[in-house]
Amino acid sequence: MQERLSKLVFAMHLLRALQAKCLQPGLGGFHRHNEGDGQIDRISRSKDDAIKPPFSYIAANVYDGRADACSPPSAISWIDLTFSPRKAELLLDMSLDITVESYIAKFAPALQWIGFVSCYWAISLRHSLLLAFLRLIQLAIRSSTSFSRNLELISGRSVLKIVLAEAWDSDVNRLAPGVIRGQAGEVTHCMAFEEWMVGEKAGRIGKDGHGGRFHRAEERLKESGTIRGRCGQECLRDDHAHPGHGPGGTAQRVYRVAGRSRRVAILKKGKDTDSYKVVRMESCILRKLFLIIEKGLTEWVMRRNIVPDSRNGLRTGFARGEYTAAYPSYVQSQTGSTNIATLWGKMYRQCAAGHWLEMFYARMQCIVRTDDLLMGDSASPILWTICLADLDAAITLRADDIRLAGRTISHLEQAVYVGLISKKTAGLQSNTDQLFGRYKHNSTMSVKKTRCMP
Structure with a gap:
């Protein structure tokens, strides 16, 4: 034998x-x-x-x-x-x-x-x-x-x-x-390299401290090689223009960044357990990295003129008050419902296939959802802006739209919040229908958090 x-x-x-x-x-x-x-x-x-x-x-x-x-x-x-x-x-x-x-x-x-x-x-x-x-x-x-x-x-x-x-x-x-000192240390059952990110710790808490739900996720990153001068470049490199950035390339090594962040969801008093506020404590290194990415993305968006000049998230000084009656509607996307593949597709078509950024979001783990935009980081607002940059094509212009400094404005966006506005209720309803019709496959709108007012 x-x-x-x-x-x-x-x-x-x-x-x-x-x-x-x-x-x-x-x-x-x-x-x-x-x-x-x-x-x-x-x-x-x-x-x-x-x-x-x-x-x-x-x-x-x-x-x-x-x-x-x-x-x-x-x-x-x-x-x-x-x-x-x-x-x-x-x-x-x-x-x-x-x-x-x-x-x-x-x-x-x-x-x-x-x-x-x-x-x-x-x-x-x-x-x-x-x-x-x-x-x-x-x-x-x-x-x-x-x-x-x-x-x-x-x-x-x-x-x-x-x-x-x-x-x-x-x-x-x-x-x-x-x-x-020559100490053997603890018994190691597996000597393989650790994953670059670990997480998913959950407990339970409720309105009275018992029951309900409590969510906490912990992402852990490790450092490998020098990243300070290269992270900003690698996160926006195109795979076709830089074929060497496959497995083993610099973009694959940048993810080992020393840092730790904790995300804690706190239950709102008197509210349903599904409604919670998120508090995030980030490592200074992690925030610095995303700040570098945010600056690069912002310059890239402005240089290519991807976002309309009506967007308040990137441009200042365009608002002009005319003291005209308006009917706004504030639509909020539901947490954890973003279609990340759609966002990467839009960025890839503009030759911004960021390996490090895409890999970070692909491997991020969270108890609430495992596929969403990271909350609280420096690059999050610009990613939301890019995701909704084509909203102008979804909503048609109407005669009852608001005009600011000669510019027709029917919607404003900032992160997960979308503001629809019109001089008439019929125009507001039309804008709302077009918004939901266009993005119902990309993101889930929270009906409970959507507000309309005269």
Whole structure:
């Protein structure tokens, strides 16, 4: 039976190696190949097959890897010779995943060597990988009582002190003191990289403090590489104009931004539990990033003349009072009902396919809804403005519309609020019907929060 399993594993390994030559350039095929190799490693391959070849490839390519810097015995080196550092990161992720506690007995002899080498790899690594290496060293400390002593003999702790002094990732700083002191830390059940954003914590609260609903979401971001001078550029880059910004590009790394934000929904006194106010506490770094994006989007919108000059959200000094009777209607979109795909489509047609911004909203998690515009950030108003920039085409001009400084005004928008206005009730009804008819598929209007007045 053991002989048959060995032959099966060998056949699977050979098949993976042959498939490697057929992969298309890029990282899409490597993701799938990497997952398959990880499954094979888990079965019954020895440490020489499962540990040493991958880490040889990682050592050659994890930072400034060259196309010819690869490990001949490793089938992974046969894959297309692009994105070498990024592929090394993905391979490191897989290798750490198969060295978790359940496989400690199998790979323990190789862990000391890996731990020693990792100290020197860390000199040129990005901060996003430091956390993984710290956990790897912790695993080596738990696997051998002599690892800490041997690490001191090669000045490993001195190297770590130099490297970790420049790291400002909160998780790295949390683990660093224990690793430097030779502490094993907590048992790690999964060594794979953490998701760039985690969230969804919920409790329950009601009008009397019991029952009802209480929502809270927490988004967490991590820093990887320098972002201060590049974030504003990367968020608006077009994928066709910059084909290199696929998997592994700068836009994929910018999302690891150090920061944390909390969103708390507070129940309104005497109101239904579905009606709540939202209070948001944001990280200064997160707000700064969105402020950069907001400035870039505003300049882009004004330069391309996308938004009409009647919009009060972007232009000031256009309002002129004529003291004429008017009938306004204030329509509010329901929270969490925005069709994000429509917004991205409008921006993409204007060549503003922002990878970082789109990825942020795609992965944002919230208890109330999982797909909506982020409330309270600096870029939110301009995104709402772009989303409703084509409202002029939805509402036809009428003789009873309001005119301000020679400009016909039938509607005003600011974020989720839309103001309809007319000199006659029939005109107001017509504008309301056209608004609901145009945007009923894009966003849900809150009837309870809509107000009309003479």
